[in-house]
Amino acid sequence: MYNELSPRKQAILKAIVDAYIESGDPVGSKTLTQSKQFVLSSATIRNEMAELEALGYLEQPHTSAGRIPTELGYRFYVDALMQDYALSQGELAELNSMLKAKSAEIDKLIHNAGKVMANLTNYPAIAVKQGQGKNTVTRFSLTYIDEGNFLLVMVCGSRSAKTRFVRTDIPVNEEVLRMLEQVLNNFVAGKDLSTLTLPYLMQMEQCLGNYAGLVSPIIKFVYEAVDKDEERALHIDGVDKLLEYPEFMESGKLKDMLGMFDRKDELFELLDEEGDDVTICIGREKGVEAMAGSSLVFKKIVVGGKTVGAVGVIGPCRMDYSKVVSAIRYLSDGIAGVLYTPQNGQLTAPTEQDDPNKR
Amino acid sequence: MYNELSPRKQAILKAIVDAYIESGDPVGSKTLTQSKQFVLSSATIRNEMAELEALGYLEQPHTSAGRIPTELGYRFYVDALMQDYALSQGELAELNSMLKAKSAEIDKLIHNAGKVMANLTNYPAIAVKQGQGKNTVTRFSLTYIDEGNFLLVMVCGSRSAKTRFVRTDIPVNEEVLRMLEQVLNNFVAGKDLSTLTLPYLMQMEQCLGNYAGLVSPIIKFVYEAVDKDEERALHIDGVDKLLEYPEFMESGKLKDMLGMFDRKDELFELLDEEGDDVTICIGREKGVEAMAGSSLVFKKIVVGGKTVGAVGVIGPCRMDYSKVVSAIRYLSDGIAGVLYTPQNGQLTAPTEQDDPNKR
DNA sequence: TTTTAGCACTCCTTTCGTTCAAGTGCTAAA
């Protein structure tokens, strides 16, 4: 697909993208000849640039400005030209200190990851905690509070639990709750929602006699608990960093971004991309209009085969991809490492980290 | 304190603030005479304006511009001059539809409140869910998952519960968990953290024999659970609305705002103000530098004597205070109303709203 | 055939002066 580009064209394209990423100004032929990396006259480079433009890799904001990469240009750059960036000692230290933080609670870890990413890369960072694909409540537990109130605990899978306070006008006691608990565990635990037909629920209500009235509110909570969207959370850190890039200062770009940050649905959509390594969305590639001029780079955090979240950054298309990619890869893998316990492939409770030689 | 201002000065100040709030342009003497509300010449009004400026209520961006209110001017306006705004039918409908939403779960309610506020007022809205002042776990409950894992449920007060998954290398079963549960309820439930001295904990460990090793991780979770800050959350909706006000488009104001939105600590501080009705912070009044040129209007949501959160908006000092105040008051009280159940003064479970005549 | 020097041309950006309009403060008269 890209074979059409001669090595020299590639080198020139790379130089242009590199320069533009750094400066933000359109780069002209003179800039390249001055950089000494080519033993060519500016005229030759101009010819090449004109061809690269014809091929769709470059564009001119206007005659007599230099060239800037198109989305296609960036795409080729990240796919084929970009060099690996070696994180500096300081950067590694920053990332590591975050990974070694006391709490390995997933929420905090992911949230902190966002802050660190934003700081390190100087782009707004996105940190997602993904809802688990669980769609059944595996176990119910009821805790008595007083006659009119009890706590409903729903365990979903082996790594998530939801609680709800239930107020009831039918006075309950420990004994009743035990019974109700058992009924719930028999009838509902482990069952798919589709099982919960009306007749099925009525059957359940019969088992409960006077307490049948509790079924419907509880079932409502069950529905809420298994709602996948419920549990996913997306944080954006360092939004103000956008202002450091002049491309956002004018026109409606900033508004588009902030609007997208506010709504979040487009972001979730973009982040749903499959792909297990770092994913790079350049501009409108994925059909999101608000992404015009901006790129999103992220990587899922996969623990024991399950995607538990993602970290990434969003910024102008002229983003320091190589550094960003390195940082994201390191952090994403690092978080996965902290959360993973080889023995059982499960998410670990925080204590596990602090006391590894307990046994 | 404000007696120094003659009624006419007050009227003129009010007219200026009103006009400036609406237009955003400095208002001159001519504008006021043209508005027909004064039977005075522009010269007279100019004199009054000059005096209001000398008194610190107005300022001029530059000679030959009209006057704009100072922070003091706004302060006087909101304290003494502002008229009540009657919410329109449409606005009331919007607010009510939100209050009648299916779920009365406090998190969602408050979160939605933010969205609605931002929409209605056209300023970014702030929605806070406050950490409850609870500082003890009132009840423990353990749920068996498998030999190496169980769920720890901590009930705090009668309106909040936390869950943690505990992984253990000491195999457990239902029976052990019952015992542990009992010990926890005896030793820790309802106790202040200061009670949990090392000797006390060791005593507890003795009761548990082989399972003493579980105490320390659990106590750590207890500490986490009662951490007040843990539970408070602050959402900001409609950040992009800031861009509709030209005052933010230039200079570093926007960056200040976004930075403040990001950090949130200054916001928490501002929102900690006491005061049970709508609170209005104008500019740097409260010493927050980033608030220069912006105002924050909010009201706590108080349910049964407890502050459970707050809603507010933040925007330029030239904010439509009267509308904002009305909307915030209505919404804050409305949410409190939805959450309050007169019979017991407690937070109610969602079902309560849908099924009020269950008994 | 490829590269390069030279040059005319385009178009943005900056600067600078001019004009324009808004709004003021002051003075003197009503």
Add this chain to the structure above:
DNA sequence: TTTAGCACTTGAACGAAAGGAGTGCTAAAA
């Protein structure tokens, strides 16, 4: 005490001119 009148200030808007960066093309050189 109020008002008409007027000189003055000042930012905003406009346009012309200058400057500069960068291009494409042509023709010569390699």
